[in-house]
Amino acid sequence: MKFLGISAAIVSVLCLTQSVLAQEGATAPAGAGGASSSYHCDPNACKLPNCLCASQSPPAGLSPKDVPQFVTITFDDSIQAKLLATAHEMLNVKNPNGCPAKGSWYVSMEYTDFSLVQQWYANGNEVADHTFSHVGNPSAQEIAAARAMLHKYAGIPLGKIKGFRAPFLNYTADTLNEISKQGFHYDTSSTAVVDDCYWPYTLDNGMANDCWTGICDPDKVKLPGVWEIPMYAVNDNASTPQLMDVYLAGSVSDVTAWSNANFDRHYNGNRQPFGIYVHPTHLTTFPGLEDPSALKKGVVDFIQSLAGKPDVWFVTNEQLLQWMQNPVPASQLANQSYMKCELPNTGKEICNGLENITISDAGVASSNLLNACNFNTTNWGTCYNCPSVAPTLEQPTPEDHVQSNDPSYRHPVPDNCDSVWWDPVAGACLCTSSGCAYKDVAVPVNTSTSSSKGGNAVSSGTGQKPSENADNNAIGLAPVYGLVLSSVAGMIATLWL
Ligand SMILES: *[C@@H]1O[C@H](CO)[C@@H](O)[C@H](O)[C@H]1NC(C)=O
Ligand SMILES: *[C@@H]1O[C@H](CO)[C@@H](O)[C@H](O)[C@H]1NC(C)=O
Ligand SMILES: *[C@@H]1O[C@H](CO)[C@@H](O)[C@H](O)[C@H]1NC(C)=O
Ligand SMILES: *[C@@H]1O[C@H](CO)[C@@H](O)[C@H](O)[C@H]1NC(C)=O
Ligand SMILES: *[C@@H]1O[C@H](CO)[C@@H](O)[C@H](O)[C@H]1NC(C)=O
Numbered sequence: 001m002k003f004l005g006i007s008a009a010i011v012s013v014l015c016l017t018q019s020v021l022a023q024e025g026a027t028a029p030a031g032a033g034g035a036s037s038s039y040h041c042d043p044n045a046c047k048l049p050n051c052l053c054a055s056q057s058p059p060a061g062l063s064p065k066d067v068p069q070f071v072t073i074t075f076d077d078s079i080q081a082k083l084l085a086t087a088h089e090m091l092n093v094k095n096p097n098g099c100p101a102k103g104s105w106y107v108s109m110e111y112t113d114f115s116l117v118q119q120w121y122a123n124g125n126e127v128a129d130h131t132f133s134h135v136g137n138p139s140a141q142e143i144a145a146a147r148a149m150l151h152k153y154a155g156i157p158l159g160k161i162k163g164f165r166a167p168f169l170n171y172t173a174d175t176l177n178e179i180s181k182q183g184f185h186y187d188t189s190s191t192a193v194v195d196d197c198y199w200p201y202t203l204d205n206g207m208a209n210d211c212w213t214g215i216c217d218p219d220k221v222k223l224p225g226v227w228e229i230p231m232y233a234v235n236d237n238a239s240t241p242q243l244m245d246v247y248l249a250g251s252v253s254d255v256t257a258w259s260n261a262n263f264d265r266h267y268n269g270n271r272q273p274f275g276i277y278v279h280p281t282h283l284t285t286f287p288g289l290e291d292p293s294a295l296k297k298g299v300v301d302f303i304q305s306l307a308g309k310p311d312v313w314f315v316t317n318e319q320l321l322q323w324m325q326n327p328v329p330a331s332q333l334a335n336q337s338y339m340k341c342e343l344p345n346t347g348k349e350i351c352n353g354l355e356n357i358t359i360s361d362a363g364v365a366s367s368n369l370l371n372a373c374n375f376n377t378t379n380w381g382t383c384y385n386c387p388s389v390a391p392t393l394e395q396p397t398p399e400d401h402v403q404s405n406d407p408s409y410r411h412p413v414p415d416n417c418d419s420v421w422w423d424p425v426a427g428a429c430l431c432t433s434s435g436c437a438y439k440d441v442a443v444p445v446n447t448s449t450s451s452s453k454g455g456n457a458v459s460s461g462t463g464q465k466p467s468e469n470a471d472n473n474a475i476g477l478a479p480v481y482g483l484v485l486s487s488v489a490g491m492i493a494t495l496w497l
């Protein structure tokens with residue numbers, strides 16, 4: 001039996017505001033999982049830390065009752081102040097070691113405020129790639145441009161941008177091959193339903209999820225050392241798998257009931273990670289739109305109820321992979337280095353995304369040290385130099401607004417310092433001990449398109465300077481992706497053949 005691709009259903013989108021807003025993978029076809037006939041993996045040949053076969057059982061032969069129940073809360077699309085505030089409300093719980101919950105954000109570039117990306121990262125959360133302009137079948141350049149901008153304007157070391165999620169979850173074999181080429185550690189775009197509810201695995205032997213699309217053909221994808229973290233669906237009361245924004249699929253009490261039942265399936269079963277996949281736009285109050293406070297409260301209450309259970313850990317996808325590569329019983333997780341949460345003590349206030357405690361400008365990182373980059377539709381802060389013209393897909397990191405001999409020049413993060421320790425004003429790394437030492441060995445960013453000659457260093461723009469004093473808060477609602485309130489479940493049902 002063959003099924004049509006999910007992509008046809010996903011293109012059915014609804015316009016709610018003046019911009020076209022698209023839904024990202026709301027549901028998967030019921031019963032779409034199932035053991036793949038084409039996936040084969042020999043656990044004797046494929047061994048940790050860099051190879052793991054897809055399996056419903058925990059890694060390293062650990063018993064489910066001894067492993068942590070990981071919960072991953074992820075956020076998609078642009079980072080803006082209001083959306084970041086919503087994310088912080090979701091993460092307002094503690095892990096068993098007393099550290100705050102951490103989350104992963106799959107960031108698209110348009111309408112993103114890079115100072116907030118840096119703040120998110122500096123607080124121990126994960127920043128990952130979701131392309132430049134949020135297109136459904138991204139080019140190499142779409143993926144590389146996001147990587148370049150997250151590095152240049154948010155100071156994220158290239159080697160810390162490890163994850164990728166395809167816009168609309170519309171990934172292909174080409175996408176996976178491309179992210180491997182660009183040095184990513186993992187993809188998280190696929191769907192796991194009940195039958196293929198695998199722990200994360202490496203793609204040495206290909207894909208084991210979404211096999212109904214043909215992606216599991218081992219000739220299509222074979223990427224040693226690249227991990228797939230499937231997205232774990234929640235079955236609703238009609239057994240329809242709901243994936244992203246589950247809270248839009250029913251009343252608060254129904255969604256809470258389904259979510260609890262599915263969480264228990266993981267927690268009392270093989271303890272595969274449980275995911276809560278959020279487009280923060282849906283849960284954020286905007287003037288003129290329906291007030292989502294009740295929806296948000298439902299999600300927050302659910303998260304808090306999980307935090308009350310033993311062995312539940314809220315982690316980033318990258319922390320999850322650190323554990324996957326070197327699994328330890330839940331009893332030993334508290335003091336693993338990747339679960340610690342001390343913030344750096346740099347001794348002075350620097351533009352590193354962490355607010356000096358004497359500054360209380362809510363939601364804005366080190367506000368007095370930020371540069372404001374103002375362009376027609378994009379206004380954002382950065383600790384680094386503003387570009388002289390607005391970034392585009394072709395030219396994501398244009399020439400700097402100031403030259404390196406200008407007194408206001410900001411020094412880019414070098415490859416031997418993590419940006420939480422880097423003072424871009426002084427051009428100095430404030431890390432003085434081996435505990436904070438960092439050396440970036442990531443694949444260099446390549447944003448040259450085949451047609452362009454000179455890479456990304458030289459701007460073709462005319463050098464219009466951004467105004468230092470323009471209003472930096474004029475970030476509108478229109479740009480926000482993912483604001484669709486309908487489910488595509490009915491549509492998918494009609495696609496079965
Ligand atoms: C998804 O990717 C396919 C290529 O595999 C493309 O034809 C389709 O237009 C994409 N869908 C969306 C919504 O972008
Ligand atoms: C699921 O719950 C809704 C109420 O939220 C109800 O209308 C519907 O009939 C239920 N469906 C099934 C299959 O139980
Ligand atoms: C964690 O604690 C155990 C024993 O309490 C100790 O042996 C181990 O070195 C600690 N690990 C870290 C990373 O602190
Ligand atoms: C914040 O700034 C003040 C004054 O510059 C400084 O004395 C203090 O150490 C800084 N605090 C932190 C946490 O960096
Ligand atoms: C910015 O806006 C001005 C005036 O509205 C327009 O002339 C200019 O072409 C715009 N620039 C870009 C890069 O869109």
Ligand SMILES: *[C@@H]1O[C@H](CO)[C@@H](O)[C@H](O)[C@H]1NC(C)=O
Nearest residue numbers: 140141446447448449450451
């Ligand atoms: C950079 O990317 C372009 C286009 O995607 C490609 O043609 C070129 O070979 C790449 N260069 C390197 C060094 O990988």
Ligand SMILES: [Zn+2]
Nearest residue numbers: 024076077167
């Ligand atoms: Zn998205």
